[in-house]
Amino acid sequence: MHAEMLVLQFSRKVVDQPIIYRLVKDFNLEFNLLKAAINPQQEGVIVMELRGHPQDFRRGLKFLRDAGVQVKRVAGEVRRNDELCYQCGACTAVCPTGALYIERPAMSVAFAAERCSACELCCPVCPARAMEVKLNRNAI
Amino acid sequence: MGNYQVNKTYQEINEKIKKGQAVVVTAEEIIDLVRRKGEAEAARTVDVVTTGTFSPMCSSGAILNFGHSKPPIKASRAWLNNVPAYAGLAAVDVYLGATEPATDDPLNKVYPGEFKYGGGHVIQDLVAGKTVHLVAESYGTDCYPNKKLEKDLTLKDFLNAVLFNPRNCYQNYNCAVNLSNRTIYTYMGPLRPRAGNANFCTAGQLSPLFNDPYYRTIGIGTRIFLGGGVGYVCFPGTQHNPGKLRGENGVPLSPAGTLMVLGDLKKMSPRFLVGASLLGYGCSLAVGLGIPIPMLNEEMAHFCAVTDEQLLAPIIDYGHDYPAATGRVLGHVSYAQLKTGKMELDGQEIPTVPLSSLVRAREVAQILKEWITQGQFLLGEPVDLLPGSDEIHCVPTASRDS
Incomplete structure (x- = not known):
């Protein structure tokens, strides 16, 4: 089991796509949402803990990046x-x-x-x- | 003297302590002993029972005399590490209160405030041997011409340093919940909405005044463990209220008795005086305090054998009732239940959270036991007992006993 706190930034282009849904369904990952917001420029930000098998975790992270989501790992x-x-x-x-x-x-x-x-x-x-x-x- | 099977005096017990023959156990150890041998036999065998507690006690502070400078100053305002101390005493005496925040603290302007440094932290820094920066101001007089003084001092440089706590060692305390719809930040810690957690703050069966519910032995002049050194009970504490409703075992069902204590700060330790920052509430000082209870007779053995199952804390809603001073009590819960980690309130299971350190309370009781066993610490016979329930008129506090 691998768990990490992530900050995800969604551009206007992807903010309306069901990305977290795919992350759960296709990569078998568990998430715990701590913060989610959309700013007036229609950009989104999500702070969440993502948890799952290390291999799924890596593939999930790749999927996020390929989908155009900016992923920052919380280095704390x-x-x-x-x-x-x-x-x-x-x-x-x-x-x-x-x-x-x-x-x-x-x-x-x-x-x-x-x-x-x-x-x-x-x-x-x-x-x-x-x-x-x-x-x-x-x-x- | 009542009709007891066992009758011991302070003098007899002190003679045994001096010879290194006193039998000393903690308030947790006596429970099993009384269960096995009975009260009279336990009182015969044991001479002293030691108690202990360790938790934030806001009504604490230090009287400090920083010595005369050349030219001398009559300090009218003073700060230690930027924390204001009360200087409305004689020339170089100040009182530093534990809850006083540093002058540049944002307080609750950024809610909930963090209260990172205050009087309690200065006291801990002093006993840890750290240097503190003193600033004193004055209007100047003919005999004290100096108007401003700045110097760095360690605890050794003070002429006198006395820990003087107007109210410590509450006999029982509230179990705090929050029935409102938002998280609140209290001196009982953060309380999550809709009774998300229940916080409690006593050492239970090890706590001093739970073991002497009628103040038969704890009184003015009782020698105690205070902050890692030796201290004394010098008076009933402020808000001392022995008239609160009691259970069949004589133990109050809500916060009741309190103690005013003092001791030489120079002999205390940063392990038992810890500066505390209570989120959204303020600064404080966690104090380690332990009281020896002499086994004068089997009645004292009976009192000291009290267990967490028999000690009840009142459940108070800090979301509405406490700030509105309604005085409403939601119910009572035993310390045994609180220590399991969960309790029930109106059919809802709530996690329970301790704010008082039982680990360090045990350390206090253990150290006091060693001091007495080794003959280093004699019992102080009270010159006066604390007021009991029939002797004092108390103004009701509507459960607001902070």
Whole structure:
């Protein structure tokens, strides 16, 4: 399973085409939409997490580019600074992928980096500001 | 003295501590002991039970005396790392409040505000040994002619530094939900709409005032663990309200008792005093606080054996009821339930989210246990007890106890 956060930009020419539908149907990919908007110039932008088999993921990305969609990979990676984290659990309220979760009965807060989609929602919510965004070199 | 099977005095327990013979357990460890041996036997065996809590406690701050300069100044306004401190005291005394944001903080103008740096963070930087920048201004007097002072100081350079928290250690606290249709940002953390999450903020069965519900041993002069050092209960905290409705076990069903505490900041640690930024709400200070409870008799063993199943938090809607001060309580939920990660409200399953660090609360109780076991920490017998429910007139707060 491979997952990545993507920013897609649609030109006026392609904004009315069912591109995401094809991405799901033809490439068996799962998407989680975080933002979608069309500006007054009729250009669209979508921020979403795309998830699937690595091979499907690559083919899907090629399809998007061939269709005229500009694809930008979000090069962020969220890490936890364990020196700063005081293990409260506030972040678990907002984490959409369950990467941050409470281990019971210890009530310690665990961070499964492989499940993190780098949405960064936890960063401002952490009272100790222990969640840091770093450049993900693998994604560049 | 009541009709107890076990009768111990503070002096007797302190003698045992000095000899390194005191038996000390945490408020979690005593539960099983009482279950196995009974209350009287547990009180006979154990001398002290240690409690602990670690969470943001907004009513905290530090009294700092930065020493006289040459020429001297009577500071009328002061800032530490750009965070205003109250200077309406004598010449070089200031009070730095934990929730004071830096002067250039955008606050909630960009909603929800991030509140990245404030008084709590300055306090953490000080105990971490970092240098802070002091700016003081004055109108100048004949005896204090200096009108402006700027200098860099570390905690060692202050003449005195006292952590002085007017209200800490709430006995019970609200479980916060949001029944409105938009996400709200509160001191109880972000609350998603339509009861998307339920946030709670006490250490439950390990929390100090849950283990001494009638303040039989915690009073003025009680020596405590505060911020990694030694502190004292110096008075009932502000909004101390022992008259709240209690369950059959004597434990209040809503926020009730509070403590005013102080201690030498110079001996505290950045692990147990952590600056906090509460999204959309403000700055704060997470405080580690632990209180030893002497096993004077079997009644104290009974109180300390309280479990999360028997401790109930009131569920409050912060979307409407709390800001409108309706005082409505949606129901009660046990800390045992809250710690499972989900609860039910009107047939809806809601994820529960802790804001209080149980991991670090356990660390506090454990360290206090070691201090006492090793004979480094003696119990302070209260010179006066805190007001109980029959002694104090309290103005109702309509569940607004922040």
